Amino acid sequence: MALLELNSLSRNFGGVLAVDHVSFDLHAGETVSVIGPNGAGKTTLFNLITGLDQPSSGTILLDGKALTGLRVDQFVERGIARTFQHGRVFGNMSVLENVLIGAHSRRQAAQRGLPFIELVRELLLALWPSPSVAAEEAQLRQQALEILSLFGERLLPRLQQPAYSLSYANRRRLEMARALASQPRILLLDEPTAGMNPTETAEVLAFIRTLKTRNLTILLIEHKLSLVMELSDRVIVMDNGQKIAEGKPHDVRNDPRVIEAYLGHPAPHPSPSPFSAETHFHTEGTTTS
Amino acid sequence: MEDFLRTFFDQTVNGLVIGNIYALTAVGLAIIFGVGNLINFAHGSVYMVGAYVGWVCVTRLGLPLPAAFGVVVVVCGLLGMLIERLGLRSLQNSARIAPLLATIGISFVLDQLIQLTFTRAPQSFPSPLPNTRFPIGGVSIGVIDLLIAATGIGSAAVLYLFLRYTKLGWALRATAQDRDAAQQMGVNVNAVNQTAFAVASILGGIAGMLVGIYFSTVYPTMSFQAGLKGFAANLLGGLGNVPGAVLGGLLLGLIESYGVSLFGATYRNLFAYAILILVLLLRPQGLFSRQRQAPPEPLTGTFVPNSKPIHVPPWAIAVAAGAALLLPLFVANPYVLQVLTNAWLFSMIALSITLATGTAGQTSLGHAGFIAIGAYASALLTQRLGLPFTVALPAAAILTALLGTLLVLPAFRLRAHYVAIATLGIGEIVNQMILNWDWLTNGVMGISNLPPPSFFGREAVRIQDVYWYALALLGIAALIQWRLVRSPLGRTWRALRDDDIAAQSYGINLNRYKTLVFASSTLIAGMTGAFTGHMYSYINHESFTNTISILGLTMVILGGMGNLIGAVVGAVALISLPEFFRVLVDYRYLVYGLTLLLLIRFRPQGLLGTV
Amino acid sequence: MNTTTPVPIPTAQPPLLQLQKLDTCYGAVQVHFDLNLQVHPGEIVCLLGGNASGKSTTMKVILGLLKPRQGTVTLDGVNVTGWPTPRIIRQGIASVPESRRIFAQMTVQENLLMGAYQRSGWATFWPPATDAVRTDYEQILALFPRLRERLHARGGTLSGGEQQMLAFGRALMSRPRLIVMDEPTMGLSPLFVDRVLETIQTINQQGITVLMVEQNANLALQIADRGYVLQNGRIVLEGNAADLLHSPEIQDAYLGQATS
């Protein structure tokens, strides 16, 4: 049985069909990439899978059970974690704390129980942590450090710095670390290498490989094709909200429809650029003294 | 049936007339929300200043009305520019809450200055307008009604077009959305903000003057209710939405008018705020705003980081606590002890507010309501059920936590400024309930002869005992809160504050953690209220007004948001400071205001820094 | 400093933008150490460097969003250090900021016209005041057909790549003399990465000077005239783009062609 199953999933934003009857399966241990031109609906698809947005129609099944009607936070409890395309770190919290928040749903104190009692319990555990809660916290810290060390010396020296002071790419790394801290079954990465140069991209590639060896199921959005080709077991191509192709990386890469929609060929490119010679761009002369 | 229709019609006209006034204040507030992303607490004061300037021009100087208008426009315009200068420009790179505090400081100063110049007494403002009235059905509308309507709707229309179609209007909107990006387009954001404040203040001033004429009277306290109603109207229409503000104002007027005719005049405010909360429940983005969008990513806009808090070493805290504990042994002056007892109680209030506002980012302007609940609960438990204080105090605290959280529940769907204004409304609702539920609360009469605080049979007869009891309670509250904010629970709250979307996506159940933070916060507020009531042995609906909420928040910001020691320092400073200026007792709020402004100017992150 | 080739200083022309001996700090943390950089009129200069090396900080200093602790920023020989941002922008500078900074509540059309803010009169923005603005507007929409499709959508609802296109287009709308870009191709699909770089080349041929931070170092160096390499806040390498492209250090450290 597929781990995750999307059935004819759609999302309509007042007339714009951002996701249009998309179906596919994700099997345990697979790495699947979603590629497609800008505005194809990839991020919207991620929002649907992680519960941040509700589909207009269609269903998502995890282990054969529908995820409809769950709150966002319940998706994480079921093992789905993600990163955001532009980075949503907790700016005023330290790097370490950010990762610890990732582990939130695993904490004993945060578990659900009888209504009301669960709240009192969490308050009391915060005031007087039981030995097991204290041990758990220490263990989570240890794990957070281990996860951060996957990025070498990028984040470790900045452990106590507030996240807002990180550079753009380091925030993306922190996001990945935070997502991993929830020990997800499915990890959704939305352009993890944005803002990284080829060498740094290769680092992330190695990082994702490590995750693959741990048998994590990964759904990846990327525009860097070399990365996609190397990592993916399967590639799904989206355009205009629809799934236009699916298959092995190399088959997809040579699919004419994919080349047309995504990789580009000379045809949709009439002149080198609309900034042609007649309409000279810089004629008004904004000279200032 | 005919009768009913007539009354209905009359109430409608009445409501529209009052609603117009609300609309006029709301439009000014909407501009500042829209541009500075700021709740301008000084707006009510500008409105009052406008009323007084108009009154001076017409009655003292004998100017004709158009000339008086002109003077109001100039004075209030300048005042607006000054507010931008003091309240916004110098604080652009400090904590987001600092400008809000600055406007509170400015409003203290303005209110007190007007009081000092013209006394607290209401002044009669004979209408300089012709007395012609136009009958409509059973009621009639006068020239002033038409003038107010024309000004309200006219200015909203002009503003709307201005924002849509002029360069400056575009610049205003762009600045509101992302100040840094606007600057990178070449927008001179300071000039833009200054214009916005001038325009908003002119509108506020004119509103004040027209209302003065309408009610034939001006008085210094007219500012607070005006500001409150303006906020409410704004929220109804959708924050920062100019046409929405007008519609919100009219709607609020209508609702009140119908409410009064159905339930009687004392229900006017209760009804208005209840509707406000109802609207928030059903349409959190306001009635006239488009569907809310997912909020932008927090680090992409202009991000203002928290400051680094000052670390106070434990020994210093121990020494200060020891000194406070031993003080009554050396100082017998009951006055000093009373002032300090007040300071301890306000410290608890500040702690309670800083937990919700600073740690979890849920700005509360309604804590006075929770304190009142605690006070009444304990009063009723001791008087009606004869419970001893030792039992009544914790019971009242728990009751407050339950009731308080239930009351805030509708606001859980809201974010940022909306929470602040909703809690302001909740505070008012509690106040109105106390006033109106005679059977429970004894209405305006209040509850008297409360037994003094006593623990395990040891009554606090001397002021020293009261002092120690208050200090002990503060110690307990601070200890509990310290444990909470340092725990993983505190971490979760801070995640909620920084980015609620990301927090949810990492498994944080927002409602659960908002419940927890409001329960903890109102627990402390309730405890404080219970103790205060018994300390004074008498409470009524005026014992815990909204000024307490605002003063408490001021202390919190002064000490540094989310900073526990800061909250205590802020409370002690603000309570004892005016006492040093005892001779200046009339200038108390002036001193508050000026101190605040100076402190914010030079230490906008609060004395001890934000945590 | 390690210079691969003597940098040919275009004759007689003073640099359009010059950073001299910059030391920049965030609080106690120093990010730039004695940073020197020049951009001559008509050039495309590319600023390379690993993550957290201080590239975006350089952009912030140029735009006046951050004041350097020491050193000067000179535009056309005028010392503009410490000037407010709008004043610097009015000298004919446009920027494509890091993480795009689109006006989320304004429509795509409004965002583009905000780019032309300095070129419009006080009155209406739409229809644009001058034909020139309109022409540019049409050209940008022709360049990014996706933006035309979403013309009346609010900026905040656009996808990441669409926002990046919008930020790029918005900067072009001001007809600057100098355009500074912080990763203009971030989040764009391969097709549009090429298109944006091509456009940069075109507008440069039309006389616009370009300073850009770009992680697609390979492609960027192909269109650039010169490049600088920033490492931990220091310029460690500068030279002709073609030389940099083939220098082994660059190949290793930034182009991912390490022999591993």
Ligand SMILES: Nc1ncnc2c1ncn2[C@@H]1O[C@H](COP(=O)(O)OP(=O)(O)OP(=O)(O)O)[C@@H](O)[C@H]1O
């Ligand atoms: N809240 C929304 N309201 C209206 N339209 C939206 C909304 N969210 C997304 N869209 C539209 O849906 C389309 C798909 O957006 P999405 O972010 O999923 O694209 P994407 O495939 O992730 O693109 P990119 O590669 O550029 O990140 C876009 O055209 C976008 O404008």
Ligand SMILES: Nc1ncnc2c1ncn2[C@@H]1O[C@H](COP(=O)(O)OP(=O)(O)OP(=O)(O)O)[C@@H](O)[C@H]1O
């Ligand atoms: N607001 C800030 N406060 C403190 N330190 C900061 C701040 N912004 C950036 N830094 C630090 O300054 C250094 C340079 O950051 P900068 O954003 O300039 O890097 P960058 O070269 O643009 O990196 P990237 O490729 O990831 O965008 C980093 O070490 C970062 O942690």
Ligand SMILES: [Mg+2]
């Ligand atoms: Mg996307």
Ligand SMILES: [Mg+2]
């Ligand atoms: Mg950067």
